[in-house]
Amino acid sequence: MRAVGDPIDVDVLIVGGGPAGLACAAQLPGHLSCVVVHQDSEIGKPVRTSGGSWVRDLQALGVPERFYQTIDEIEIRSDHQRSFHHMHHHKMAVLDITGLYQWLADLAREAGAKVYTGAKFQSTVKQGDHYLSDVRQKGQGDVQYRSRYVIDASGTPRAVLASLALGKRAERRGVGIEYEYEILEAPTNRAVLFVGNPVLQGYGWIFPAPNNHLRIGVGVIHPDTDLSPRDIIDPLLTPEFLQGYGLKLGARIQVNAGVIPSEPYDARLVYGRIIRVGDSANVATPTVGEGIRLAIEMGRDLGQRLCDCADQNSDRPLRNYQKRWQKRLLVQYLFGFWANRKIARYGVADWDQSIARVARLSESQLAGLIRCELGPKRMISAAWAQLKSKLLRAVS
Template identity: 30%
Template sequence: MIDARPALPTRTQVLIIGAGPAGSAAARWLARAGLDVVMADQHPLGRDKICGDGLIPDAHKALERLGLLERVMARAQRSGHVRCVGPRGGSIDVPGHLAVLPRKQLDEILNLGAQEAGARFLSPARFEAPLEDAQGRVRGARFLIDGQAHEIEADWVLLATGAVPKALTAAGMCERHTPSGVALRGYVHAPSLVDEIKALEVVWCKPVQPGYGWIFPAPDGHFNIGVGVTDSHRDLAGKGQKKDVNLRAIFDAFIGYHPLAKRLMAEGQLVGDLKGAPLRCTLKGARWTRPGLLVVGEAAGSTYSFTGEGIGKAMETGLLAAEAILAHRQEDAAVRAAYEEGLRSLQPKYDLYERGNRVNAFPWLADLLIWRARKSPRLLNRMSGVLNETSNPGNLVSVKGLARLFLE
């Protein structure tokens, strides 16, 4: 019997391990510039990914740069607001350009967009270890494919394997094995609530402290509902220790606390199982580069700790890596320096969002912000700026910022 499958690639200019938003964005950018690119992933096209699925303005900008925004928005559920709900039940609608599209569909669009540009997609291919030359420079990777070892050589390797640390550890890039936070989400089909839940609803309350619950309207009468807990692991001398966090119990407590979540679960039908996942935040927990290799996306900690948003920033890091390679090609040190400089330029913003994370730790701050924003158009505009990355989230909850709340 003749095997009709194409021959496995053994050589490429850029090998990208992981075909999520970061990997696919880099692949499309590089392939459109004429480079030979191979994306390898252990999961097939259209795999599921545990995520809130919210696309905020930074994701829109990255998708627009990639030329894929219209395709995504044609399938996404659009929304014009984030509804912030405080522990006492008060709420405020913060305007923004927003949408929701399940990651299974979003990642498929991004992956096919990379293939459309000329990148080759290899799956299922499980990353085992980097290939190194005599000087220790990464020159490719070894995979397990159909139970057999297979090697692919490359000028550059991008590691875009997400929050699970196994691949980072295998590549010698992991500095913190435990995550920054954890999340649990499910999909609920509830057509009866489509006209009632139009905003991306974020709820701060004691049962989810330090973190928040959410209900996001998705396409076709579905809703993404979940809880996220920040700072879920202690970092003890580089070795994390899990705190006493039972995500399912927290999710159940959120459902019992928030009336709309209770209605959603009562009137709708859960589609599939509730699923949990780790989060890696604040551009920390992994080395960014080594000779021949760049770490991108959530593997590099691209998720914001305050909002839990990571899709847009994952794509942005992938584009930064691609631009560094295109600008310097064979100059290893220059590529690494350019990419690291790009990440450093983002670091202050991550630090500010880490300061904003105080709202998750102290939910009463959400009550205070909502109370004042309902009376102050200027404060509401500043909160909208946090979504659009034009306002400093840390200033909202600093001592000076809190004092200003009573003057606006």
């Protein structure tokens, strides 16, 4: 029997109850004990992401349709240019974040994990082959866990890595805010991205969401600018702006705000038995900052690797986890981050030229650009399309 004050023994301690941490927990079998500690008082609240994703990925992940709104049109606007795309084969989705995260938490509990909310991770230290982690839990005070593995799914703070001086909080960050409204009148199948004035230091979005809701948001990069997204969005939402996009809105339901890493992909994910996943591992795409689908997939992959570790009595499978995601993201995110840094310096004329080029992209090219899937074939195809257009204009 454990004495009061003694450490609680678990196989896996997961710090962070977002999509990556919960997906990892849900993948673990019952014979591996798992605890998820999440500092918010409720899973999925407050909402910290706009919830953009892709239908085909959500279907592949088994996400029920009730948790997303399907989008089959994308409009992109700058001051003097407009790009409109029908998405027949690459439909986007906007997620019910709270519903999705709570569904993931239910899957984790069904797999045998204990999920604690109002539980703030404090620190961890290595003790032999295990780690001792201090957590302040609501209603229980200070609790100590002794675990074989600690998963850093804490997002941008990278709390576990920072505690062990293995890493630090992301220094370059995407900071966003959005207002969520009831829809009185608006297209519910169309997502809008807007750039240029007055969001010159970032970009904005208009996303129809489940439950007849609409989200209007703005994101910027810190420290590239010291502007607050709220300082941009409040003057933006004029009657003229709403009318220009054909929007009639009801009551404002909630304000969503969050931070994501906006840094180059770091291939190192494994530090002995400390492993990072999700935004802690920089999976948010550097093009538009979406990554929930990747976080779930990455979490499930890590969960399976931990199963393999137990079955093989070896940590070797963790190397395969690191290699897989390096192969998947490193080169693509290198190009994506280069584009991210470049467009952060754009002026109005630059954005107009860029949106004029985007208008000539095919559906698959646009999807690849937004998803940051910039493979050689797609880059060559897009470059040829741009060159052909320039040649035709020169001849004419």
